[in-house]
Amino acid sequence: MDYFPVFFNLKGQDCLVVGAGEVAARKIELLSRAGAKITVIAHEISTTIATMQTSPPLTLKQTAFSPTDLRQFRLIVSATNDIATNALVAKTAKEQSIPVNVVDNPELSSFIFPAIVDRSPIVIAISSGGSAPVLARLLRAKIESVIPPAYGQLANLAEKLRDKVKQHIKIPLQRRIFWENVFQGTIAEQVFSGNDQNAEILLNQALNNYNDTIDNGEVYLIGAGPGSADLLTFRAMRLLQQADVVVYDRLVSPEIIDLARRDAEKIYVGKQRQNHSLPQVSINQLLADLAKAGKRVARLKGGDPFIFGRGGEEIETLMAQGIHFQVVPGITAASGCASYAGIPLTHRDHAQSCVFVTGHLKDDCVNLNWTQLALPNQTVVIYMGLVGLEQICQSLIEHGSPRELPIALIQQGTTNNQKVITGTLETLPVLIKNQSIKAPTLIIIGTVVSLHDKLKWFLAKPFS
Known part of the structure; x- marks a missing residue:
């Protein structure tokens, strides 16, 4: 986590914006929506900013920035086109331990502006840490499309009755479950339909009818x-x-x-x-x-x-x-690991059946139906077989499986740490002997393993 997400309460707080162009105007609009008292310092004040209607009104100073301009501001934004000015603002702010944002310059900033979904009092911030702001805005658009504005009204209703619910339901766990039922049930649907009054009536009824006995979970x-x-x-x-x-x-x-x-x-x-x-x-x-x-x-x-x-x-x-x-x-691991390794568990040219077994050692021995597992035209998937791999391969050979029968060991399948090691019943125990294999692992045995090189599609870390 490159940046720790926090929310500032800027209501009535003095904030400084250095610069008065279009970029500065967008930052001023955001700060104004948060109730900040905004001072603007710039050589030239654009018409957009000069005519902005904010509450409280902007304080405009048409002058060059000087370090002496920094009194005890709560927060500072530098949005000029002048590199030297931006650097001076950042340096001065940091010396005085005032949070500063230099627009489009994370290196000079102590905080950054996220992409914001505003469903006040619900506010969602999305940030890429300055690395991909366009992607953050695209994610914001996706979130906005699935969170209707009425979520703000739902939060207001909860705030209105929060103390009443807290007094009525003393146990925090039960209180949380009560609210979850409110936010995911009929009451929430009433708010989303614009029936706030009905929602409040239903919420009060639910509270009055609430039974505080602890039911089984x-x-x-x-x-x-x-x-x-x-x-x-x-x-x-x-x-x-x-x-x-x-x-x-x-x-x-x-x-x-x-x-x-x-x-x-x-x-x-x-x-x-x-x-x-x-x-x-x-x-x-x-x-x-x-x-x-x-x-x-x-x-x-x-x-x-x-x-x-x-x-x-x-x-x-x-x-x-x-x-x-x-x-x-x-x-299941068999399906997931096989798919990500490009090894089909069944294939009309290779295997008409698939057997799942566990290779877990008991009394230092793997006890399985080797005669059945050595039959041709099938795929054998072995869970928990790493420790007993050598014994598994030897037992299959002893019961009629060809020494050259393909076998694969899959480590941490479907993850970015996936490694696939292929060989034969004769060679695989030797191939992995000096390797550091990390659980979980899965073993697949059968001629379907020969398709791995052709069908592998998932680009995980190479085996080394």
């Missing part, structure tokens, strides 16, 4: 997909952003965790080989206990929760204890 069992945040479903995004608690495992990427509410509690319950931060039975009960406390719990699981994710065990516990839950499928 709900658990959202969400498949987080193979890694990339772009591959989450719409439903997963919506539920993740309304959850009070996020319980996640080690296969969930930091980018996906960042999509949760900033104030949501995050609980890590990841498992690694021979290192379980919390046993599965304890995880099951944790979800139930959090829901019983009235929390909305997002249980994030890498891939799909019902494919080697033990999601079934978790909802069995929830059902036994009467906890409401939803299951949101995710793109």
Whole structure:
């Protein structure tokens, strides 16, 4: 984060604009909308600025800028065409610890103007840190198209009844849920339809009928997909952003965790080989206990929760204890990693079936149905098989698979750290022996792997 976003309260505050051209006029208009008392200093005052109607009125000084002009201004903008003047304004302002913006010159500025979506009192600021202002404006246009002006009226209604709601609903969690229901339900629709009076009546009715007993919360069992945040479903995004608690495992990427509410509690319950931060039975009960406390719990699981994710065990516990839950499928690692590696799991010339198995070691041994896995014309996908890779390859060869059968190891598939290493059952264990491979990984075995070089499309970091 190159710039920390903050909002200044400039009502009645003295602000200085150096320059009086068209660019300065746009900055003056923004500062005026925020209620600032604006002084303008410039050699020449344009007609646009001379005739601007602001409240309070502008103070115009037609003169060259001097460092002595800087009294205790709250904020300064320099919008001249003169490089030396802009530099002097910036230097003087910084010496006096006054926030300064030199238009189109981030290097001289201590703050920058974002692109603004104004739905007062809701204000949204979008910034590229000065690197791509046109892109920031395009994003603003997209946001403006989906946020109607009535959101401002909705915020005003909330402000009007905020204290009343706070007095009536004492528990912050319940109060937040109450407001979320207001902002996403019939009351909000009344505001959007222009029926502000009806909306206020309905809000008061909802408050008067509110029961402050703590009901059980709900658990959202969400498949987080193979890694990339772009591959989450719409439903997963919506539920993740309304959850009070996020319980996640080690296969969930930091980018996906960042999509949760900033104030949501995050609980890590990841498992690694021979290192379980919390046993599965304890995880099951944790979800139930959090829901019983009235929390909305997002249980994030890498891939799909019902494919080697033990999601079934978790909802069995929830059902036994009467906890409401939803299951949101995710793109399983097999599908996501194969797609991003350019390896089709089925292909009429190569594989007419696909088998998913786990290569997890138990008692230092991989116990699988090797006779079935060694059959031709199929694709075998092995989850959690990195540690046992050498044993997997050897066992398949011993049960009839050709030594030259193609195999791929995919590291951190679908992310910018994706690496795909291809070889054969005979060569792959040797190829990766001296490499630093980072979990999560997936193994794909079958002649479909031979299509990788032809069909690869995702340009991730090269293997080294």
